[in-house]
Amino acid sequence: MSRLRHACMIGRHRTTVAVIDHGRASGTPVITNCRSIAAGTDQLRSTGWEQGMKKITRLLKKTGTTSVDIVFEPPMTFPVHTVLARDISPEACSAQCRIEAAALFDDPDTYSWELFACNTPAAHSELQKNLILFFHSRTVMQIRKHLRNTVDITSCSHAVAPCIRLSALLDTRLMILECEPEHVFLSISSGGKPDYFGYWPLHDRQDAQYFALHELQNSGTPTGSEIYVSGTLIHEEKDLAEKLEKQSGCRLLPFDPVRLCSLQGKLRRGDTPETQKAVSAALTAF
Template identity: 30%
Template structure:
């Protein structure tokens, strides 16, 4: 049975909205994707209401379809954690709040995404390996509350997990290298299950490329294709990284994860498109 899902992907300065249809046989089609000005920076300031109204108006055409929210702030704050196996969502949330109290000042200013990781080889019994990804609460909560007045918001979180779990579509192993202005990250997943994740805050381009080269020469890639995404992933940067690591790397694009109807993609960049589409796919797969 065909299902449709709307996703809104918020980065620092813009919002990309995508509509994805599932055929029910593991394949997906993007029917719409476009970007509007204004993102998390605006949602945290005096222009928040204007952006919310614009987005609500845009979504009115698909008011009966569920919405997923993907947040990509300028930087994330990751925290490895071990949580008791089989814990309820409510208990995990309580434990995450306790962990946040040790890690952050003013924890009421932060939202966290609880990302599941595959067990480590020497992992103790009775616990699950997680990565908590912290990002600013105020803009995320504001837009979620505004959209809930008109829409069914069924999933929300940081973009990192949704992008990494694209491997669920093909079942193959996928390595995603993210190159952002203020951080770099590498995830490796197989069939939607994330086995490896590293994050590194950066202040300049040389640090970003050093992280990429170090990770791609030491991480357990085992021949997995490396796909690169992010606004700092220029052709020249990718060429240098590929040359220094002797690895073939390529941009992370829609194919083979999802097909697109003719003229559907009007987003500002491949990165914006893939973040919105991956959030929609993750929601369609049950989050």
């Protein structure tokens, strides 16, 4: 019995829709479709946002998407590590996140967030360490508003979420270093929850190597660890990964969820960050 899951990754400059069938008799998920277009969240912030949404809508229709898990890359991300009561109610949790936003921003009501319970133990058993990712609400509101009449939006998550949740399908910790012109982050996760998350916004893309190396050397990652690398800068600057590997002593490998999870099916543009996250999101939807 076919169980198709559609995921749409809206990156800064490109959007990818991946379709995975989870119901094949073999038990192995199969990629049945994967397409990309040149439209992303940067365009949604400009005067061309309507054209960008039309492109994304056409892509969803071409892939036969009626129900979709959305993943998006906001223009800016503000991570906060906090401790909350382990049994906190959803209402109290939202209230606490609003308090955190008010402490950070002059206009807290214009921000949304995504919260991840961490594996790292808190000082007391009744407490839970959490990672909160804050971002401007405008992007996600635009996406929901203009796609809700076209598809059923099952979920709408920050682009970091698939990198964390994919670890639930693996037997080992998943370590991903992403280098984009706008940011560098190192995500270490296991069991679908973060163990470590370090994030650096960039004002100059030339600073990416410095902050990437800082994360590799200061995150407690043992020498020789296998770390998967992704991001525009990794693909555009072919020697960046080689330099980081030599300086850090870690083994850097291309992030490829198809190989990691032994998927069947071929990809177009299989090495793009948007494709990687779209596939990861479609994999972890069930």
